[in-house]
Amino acid sequence: MRKLIMTLLMVTGLFGSDIIIKSSDYSVDVTIERIKTIVTKKGLSVFAIVDHQKNAAGVDMRLGASKVIIFGNPRMGTMFMQQDIRAGLDLPLRVLVYEDSDAKVKIAYRDGAWLKRQHDIDAPKLFKGLDGALDKITTKAGKKSK
Numbered sequence: 001m002r003k004l005i006m007t008l009l010m011v012t013g014l015f016g017s018d019i020i021i022k023s024s025d026y027s028v029d030v031t032i033e034r035i036k037t038i039v040t041k042k043g044l045s046v047f048a049i050v051d052h053q054k055n056a057a058g059v060d061m062r063l064g065a066s067k068v069i070i071f072g073n074p075r076m077g078t079m080f081m082q083q084d085i086r087a088g089l090d091l092p093l094r095v096l097v098y099e100d101s102d103a104k105v106k107i108a109y110r111d112g113a114w115l116k117r118q119h120d121i122d123a124p125k126l127f128k129g130l131d132g133a134l135d136k137i138t139t140k141a142g143k144k145s146k
Helices: 002-015 028-041 052-057 074-083 085-089 112-118 124-142
Strands: 019-023 045-051 066-072 093-099 105-110
Touching: 019 124, 028 045, 028 066, 028 093, 028 105, 028 124, 045 052, 052 066, 066 074, 074 085, 074 124, 085 112, 093 124, 105 124, 112 124
Parallel strands: none
Antiparallel strands: 019 105, 045 066, 066 093, 093 105
16 A cells, blocks of 8 residues: 555656756757747846856866756736745746756756745736746747748
């Protein structure tokens, strides 16, 4: 019985993940640049790009290619934070682009449902818009046109 419960908990955890992971057809650097271009064209602000691999090398450690782009819409972020100032812990938005152990480039981000559960925010239309925007941005950034 204990094994069954543990198995159910593990399976639920896998399906209940709030981290969306997609593949990219481009390198980490190109994917990050594509995200940057897309979000700035949409009028969003890019606040920073963190190069984890470079930072690891700065302390004589090794890490595969991995960057985080931090961006957002100050108007939307402010509306979230007006309802729950603690949302500022998770805003602006972040997208991680990394090379996995199979040398495949991945794009990862948290969905809006996670943000909604973590904070006391009643804004279903904003969350739906957030999820849609992140999906479109990351898909466009990672896929070559056919």
